Amino acid sequence: MKAKKIILSVFLVLVVAAYAVYQRLGGSSQSNTRTTETNTNTNTNNNQNNQVAYKDGEYTGTDADTIFGKVQVSVLVKDGKIVDVKFLDFPKDQLTSKSISNHSLPILKTEVIAAQNENVDIVSGATQTSEGFKQSLASALVKAK
């Protein structure tokens, strides 16, 4: 019963998210809906397999084509609750979609790096030892699940 409730709420959140995309992109709701369904299905399967209401983690939907470009969302579940819905992929190539995208993702500041002439007490970096590099790389395994 509880699982059902949670699934329902996931679905509602995703519908709202999809609707928001639909509203912003001004059409072509079909592919967005497809994304929603994929998410819901994935999560439902997890529930059945594990007998757990909702596993913490980030669940990613498939790419959905819109007339402005691809849209992909993910849901973040913490303590069994959805705490965030993120836009992983969003239309960014065309001028018309740029302002739309700005609402969804924070645009982080970038700069070209340049050497500085500052006096410092300590330096943070990973170049000192090749052993340290090997260790940290061995520990950080990328797992495509």
Add this chain to the structure above:
Amino acid sequence: MPITVEICDLSANSEAVDKVFDYFDYVDKKFSTYKDDSEISGINNGKIREKDYSADMKEVFGLCEQTKKETNGYFDIQLKNKTYDPSGLVKGWAVYNAAEILRKLGFNNFYVEAGGDIQVSGQNSQGQNWRIGIRHPFNESQIIKTVSLSSEGVATSGTYIRGQHIYNPYDDKKPITEIVSLTVIGPNIYEADRFATAAFAMGKKGINFIESLKNLEGYMVDKDGVATMTSNFEKYLA
């Protein structure tokens, strides 16, 4: 791994510094996967069973498991051959514990650094915040950014050993990775280090992961020498 400890309190003494070095020595003997007689090697070659793990080993394994969950599986100490390598978390954990040793001894103004992972406290010998440089990823004698900190931890994850993929574009066995360096500032070095390790493994998306986490700021450099920073990173600039 080079380790540096500096204490600026008037009561600073060499015994305190020795205690910190002894602690790192202890951690190394327990957690080094390069030492055959370390506890982690004993676990990996099947000589030590789970019920016989030391308290510190249990704590580290628990923290690794928690970090794996919090990073969506990007942080994982289990290797393909079923052995464990917790080095990616142990360094930050050890620097954090070393700083706590100094704090408990009554010191307020110091820093502890191990292999580029830094925990600062209080102020430097000039009575100002500690000034920390972020190393230039393509020229290790230079820095590209300076931050000013008094209680935080800073960690940098990177792939940039000279001569490898960055300067050797004709060796196709070593693909050029898209990012070369990711520096994370956190409320302490334990938090900064474990999330820097996990976010680095995510590639370009890593900086967005740091952006999504409270109390963490990051500065990522890609292979073309372009840096991307999180929204509030600049508040730390010196």
